[in-house]
Amino acid sequence: MRLSLLWIPLLMLTSSVLAEDRTEPVLSNHPDLFPPDRVCPATSSRKPLLYYRGKAFAEVQEGYRLIVDSDSHPRRPARLKSPPSVKKCEGGYEIAFALDGYDDVDVSVVDASGTVVRRLGCGVLGPNAPMPFAKHSLAQTVVWDGLDEQGNSARTDCRVLINVGLQPRFKGFVGYDRASTVPHIVALEVDPKGRVYVATSAENRSDPVIVRFDRNGTYLDMVYPPSPRRLTGRKLEDVYRHAEYIDGRAVPTRARSWSQYIYQWPAGTMLPFRIDADGKGYIAEILTGHGAADVDWKTTKYRIFCIDDMDNFWFLQNITLLQSYGGFALDGKGFGYLAAKTSGLAKGAFSTDPKGIGRIRKVRLDTGEPQLDFTWNGTQKCPAPSAYLGTALEKTPDRKAKVPPRTVDKPEMDSENRFVDIKDIEIDAKGRLLVVDSRPRRVKVYEANGRFIGILDRLTVDGAERRFKEIVAIEAADDDIYLIASFQTPPAQPDAASAAGGSNADQKQITSSAGPLCLVKCAGDIFTSEVVWQTEVHPAVQYLAVDRNSDPRLIWLGNGNGPGTFSRLVDKGVEPGAITHFGGTKERCFRFPVSISADGEGRLYVYDHVAGSIVRTDGTTTEWKETRLRSSGSASANQKEPTLFVDRVGRRLYATHHGGKPSCYTLDLEPVKDFALRGADGKGSFAWGARSGGTIGGVDRQGNIYASDGVAPKKKPKLNGVVRRFGKDGRMRDQPLARLTWGCGSLALDSRGNMYVLDLASADLWTHVSHNIPCGLAREIKSVSGGRGPARLMFKRGAYPVWQQSDLCYLVKFGPEGGERNTATEQWSHRGFSPHTGSGCSCDWPRGIVAVDAADRIYAADAVHHHVKVLDTAGNLVARIGWWGSAEDVPEDGDATKLGFWNIYGLAATGERLYVSDKDLRRIAGFVMAYRQTVQVPLTD
Numbered sequence: 001m002r003l004s005l006l007w008i009p010l011l012m013l014t015s016s017v018l019a020e021d022r023t024e025p026v027l028s029n030h031p032d033l034f035p036p037d038r039v040c041p042a043t044s045s046r047k048p049l050l051y052y053r054g055k056a057f058a059e060v061q062e063g064y065r066l067i068v069d070s071d072s073h074p075r076r077p078a079r080l081k082s083p084p085s086v087k088k089c090e091g092g093y094e095i096a097f098a099l100d101g102y103d104d105v106d107v108s109v110v111d112a113s114g115t116v117v118r119r120l121g122c123g124v125l126g127p128n129a130p131m132p133f134a135k136h137s138l139a140q141t142v143v144w145d146g147l148d149e150q151g152n153s154a155r156t157d158c159r160v161l162i163n164v165g166l167q168p169r170f171k172g173f174v175g176y177d178r179a180s181t182v183p184h185i186v187a188l189e190v191d192p193k194g195r196v197y198v199a200t201s202a203e204n205r206s207d208p209v210i211v212r213f214d215r216n217g218t219y220l221d222m223v224y225p226p227s228p229r230r231l232t233g234r235k236l237e238d239v240y241r242h243a244e245y246i247d248g249r250a251v252p253t254r255a256r257s258w259s260q261y262i263y264q265w266p267a268g269t270m271l272p273f274r275i276d277a278d279g280k281g282y283i284a285e286i287l288t289g290h291g292a293a294d295v296d297w298k299t300t301k302y303r304i305f306c307i308d309d310m311d312n313f314w315f316l317q318n319i320t321l322l323q324s325y326g327g328f329a330l331d332g333k334g335f336g337y338l339a340a341k342t343s344g345l346a347k348g349a350f351s352t353d354p355k356g357i358g359r360i361r362k363v364r365l366d367t368g369e370p371q372l373d374f375t376w377n378g379t380q381k382c383p384a385p386s387a388y389l390g391t392a393l394e395k396t397p398d399r400k401a402k403v404p405p406r407t408v409d410k411p412e413m414d415s416e417n418r419f420v421d422i423k424d425i426e427i428d429a430k431g432r433l434l435v436v437d438s439r440p441r442r443v444k445v446y447e448a449n450g451r452f453i454g455i456l457d458r459l460t461v462d463g464a465e466r467r468f469k470e471i472v473a474i475e476a477a478d479d480d481i482y483l484i485a486s487f488q489t490p491p492a493q494p495d496a497a498s499a500a501g502g503s504n505a506d507q508k509q510i511t512s513s514a515g516p517l518c519l520v521k522c523a524g525d526i527f528t529s530e531v532v533w534q535t536e537v538h539p540a541v542q543y544l545a546v547d548r549n550s551d552p553r554l555i556w557l558g559n560g561n562g563p564g565t566f567s568r569l570v571d572k573g574v575e576p577g578a579i580t581h582f583g584g585t586k587e588r589c590f591r592f593p594v595s596i597s598a599d600g601e602g603r604l605y606v607y608d609h610v611a612g613s614i615v616r617t618d619g620t621t622t623e624w625k626e627t628r629l630r631s632s633g634s635a636s637a638n639q640k641e642p643t644l645f646v647d648r649v650g651r652r653l654y655a656t657h658h659g660g661k662p663s664c665y666t667l668d669l670e671p672v673k674d675f676a677l678r679g680a681d682g683k684g685s686f687a688w689g690a691r692s693g694g695t696i697g698g699v700d701r702q703g704n705i706y707a708s709d710g711v712a713p714k715k716k717p718k719l720n721g722v723v724r725r726f727g728k729d730g731r732m733r734d735q736p737l738a739r740l741t742w743g744c745g746s747l748a749l750d751s752r753g754n755m756y757v758l759d760l761a762s763a764d765l766w767t768h769v770s771h772n773i774p775c776g777l778a779r780e781i782k783s784v785s786g787g788r789g790p791a792r793l794m795f796k797r798g799a800y801p802v803w804q805q806s807d808l809c810y811l812v813k814f815g816p817e818g819g820e821r822n823t824a825t826e827q828w829s830h831r832g833f834s835p836h837t838g839s840g841c842s843c844d845w846p847r848g849i850v851a852v853d854a855a856d857r858i859y860a861a862d863a864v865h866h867h868v869k870v871l872d873t874a875g876n877l878v879a880r881i882g883w884w885g886s887a888e889d890v891p892e893d894g895d896a897t898k899l900g901f902w903n904i905y906g907l908a909a910t911g912e913r914l915y916v917s918d919k920d921l922r923r924i925a926g927f928v929m930a931y932r933q934t935v936q937v938p939l940t941d
Helices: 005-011 291-297
Strands: 013-017 049-052 057-060 085-089 092-098 104-110 116-124 139-144 159-166 169-173 185-190 196-200 209-213 219-224 243-246 249-252 273-275 281-285 303-307 326-330 335-340 360-364 374-377 380-386 424-427 433-437 442-446 452-456 458-461 464-477 480-489 518-523 530-536 543-547 554-558 565-571 576-583 593-598 603-608 613-618 624-628 643-647 652-656 663-666 695-699 705-710 721-726 732-740 747-749 755-760 795-797 809-814 826-831 850-852 858-862 867-871 877-881 904-910 913-918 923-928 931-938
Touching: 085 931, 092 159, 104 139, 116 139, 116 877, 185 273, 185 543, 185 554, 185 565, 196 273, 273 326, 281 326, 281 335, 326 433, 335 424, 424 464, 433 464, 442 464, 458 530, 464 543, 480 543, 530 576, 593 913, 593 923, 603 643, 643 695, 652 695, 705 732, 705 747, 705 755, 721 755, 732 755, 747 850, 755 850, 755 858, 850 904, 858 904, 867 904
Parallel strands: 326 424, 593 643, 593 904, 695 747
Antiparallel strands: 013 057, 049 057, 049 795, 085 092, 092 139, 104 116, 104 159, 159 931, 169 923, 185 196, 196 209, 209 219, 243 249, 273 281, 281 303, 326 335, 335 360, 374 380, 424 433, 433 442, 442 452, 458 464, 464 480, 480 518, 518 530, 543 554, 554 565, 565 576, 593 603, 603 613, 613 624, 643 652, 652 663, 695 705, 705 721, 721 732, 747 755, 755 809, 809 826, 850 858, 858 867, 867 877, 904 913, 913 923
């Protein structure tokens, strides 16, 4: 029987089912099933990868020739045993050298100025040595034909350069300002020492960044992501359970599941972050983010994370911000109040706790347990003490909560006992709850037991009574209250004609408008408070923090001078001081660099997601040319970052948009309107599907264009990943050139036209290997919340589950003729890479994390483990670049292994240099490929 090639990727699971795995294992002590030694299995394990198929586990074929890190790394550093020799021979020169142990070497020819004119070989000696080196030999002989890269005879004053032991060096950042703050600010807080914490998030599916400033607005340090420098003698695995060892060093694995790291979506979602009077920090998840995580939570539908020491190491564990809308307040007595906003994104499938929507929940900060202190629900006596304040929303048959209209005109919807649109919450000096709710806004006031005692919906300003239109934030300080609010302006009166019935204007509802947004200070009890002063603020202000320990008080405003800024006002008591603005980004500094590419002539092309621009610059930003793709500011949830690739043959720049048509530009950033990828018939234009990861990643010497595509259908597909080749005119030539299991977009070519492409393990659904929801978990039965959630192991090695995508992602090499995964056409498959999030729900993910330099060193990112791997053309691991860390982790000695990465998103290689963009740290780091031992040998007759 002949099988269609379309079905081959689905047959990668072996037909034999392992007998000992017929019972369905349940995660009884999820998620701490780690091998005792915690050694990262992706780097060394040869145990079979098993995948659960509904009834039993079956083995997954990981590659025709599988390579892992430990096959070649780490190695004992070697040196040349004796001086190398270069002798004239028939047809050129014979270069001979020997090492005292297996190590990596780089052999090239340089001219009198040290410029490389011909590259002869680069890689790890030993049983898997790449061409032109002999395998299983410490002594090597390489023959050079005497020609340079262009095929011309080289000058006789050239020298042979032999390098031993790659040691990449950090050379600095490109267009980086570590004090930069960008849209959106998602939290603003002040600690007892007066230090200001500014949390920002610039893009969906990214960690928020928390940076700290002093009272003068001077940058101090980055608080989150964490730095290994703050461990202060403790072991990482003792403070963070998802830690593994790689090369003897502990690394926090970014498990890349919504349940296992901060999942910030959308970018403007607030970070519920508070610091108490003792300096302890608290971060809350107000509503359950996703049902896939509640095995961790059991029946708890929210979480509280405590930071005992803001100056020491802390790592947010299992805090999902997917639906953290609403307010979060502390009462100074060890309790927190989670006020869940009623909104479209806080209902339906993304919430497994509909009881919490639109209500206030009181919890113990030390344990996170509900505190049953509410004996009243507004005006109604509770039948039993409750942790909830507010009436629960009704549910529709599809389990979605009915969202009340945002109006105060229907008391049955908005009343003393029900909240409709909680904006903020504060606890005053008397322990009363001040809840900003309703439309137009008003402050509902409750006693500590939940009993409703009144409403503040207006203030007397300049002798006139003014009703609130909007209240953005509220803060209490001793007997004073600060509000960011606007007031209603009187509606315009109808003209005489309208009043007489001469037009239909009198039939239209006349509504009030809002005046300017103001910072208002009130003194006295909230029901008798008087306005001490008010001052107009920027309309973008959304956050308010008070430095209570400063004399006079300092008031801090988030977005005080527009998005991505923060501002300080000195409260002079009876009048406000001037407002001083901070934040933003310096000129010629990137705000959010994500995708990068290099033209081989010293210039970088960078897509800045906040600026909405492609920038051409050099390593020092002396040159800065920009073309705008959209207006600046944070993109919407549907605006994904394009992946850039410079075509050095055709001298064009391609911007591959997620799930769309690639755009083309000249290297001067002028649009090329007459270029498009087309089908084999040359008609129409080729575009990737909305759930595809199609990416242009390579151009060969003939100008042919190579694109890798990772298909992400919801249902089991017939064909998952593919590499296509297009002619330089854009017409498709080979469909497919190579067949992949799933594919995930990243692709690069070496000087001989070989392809290096990332691929993911075989599974029934894309989400099992893309988001990492999957890596260890299935979602086939109901979880404890009643919604779909994890129940069974999905992938495992031996007795332990696979928790992170690095154990499921492979860098695969095909020759120029292409091939198919798990066949002899696949030259090798190296495990241990990770593009992290994938396209299972049309999410954006990095598709430019494979690159090849002039020496045919292959670079590919393991974003889960925060570093870049350097491989040779035989698949050996040569070196690692970077490690986990924050903006504070910059090596003073230039050791590239010490630079901190948090979310590697793009790679660009040119000559001996590599550039790496870090999405969460918002910077581009530059490296040069240096060696431990370097010897130059002159040519001899």
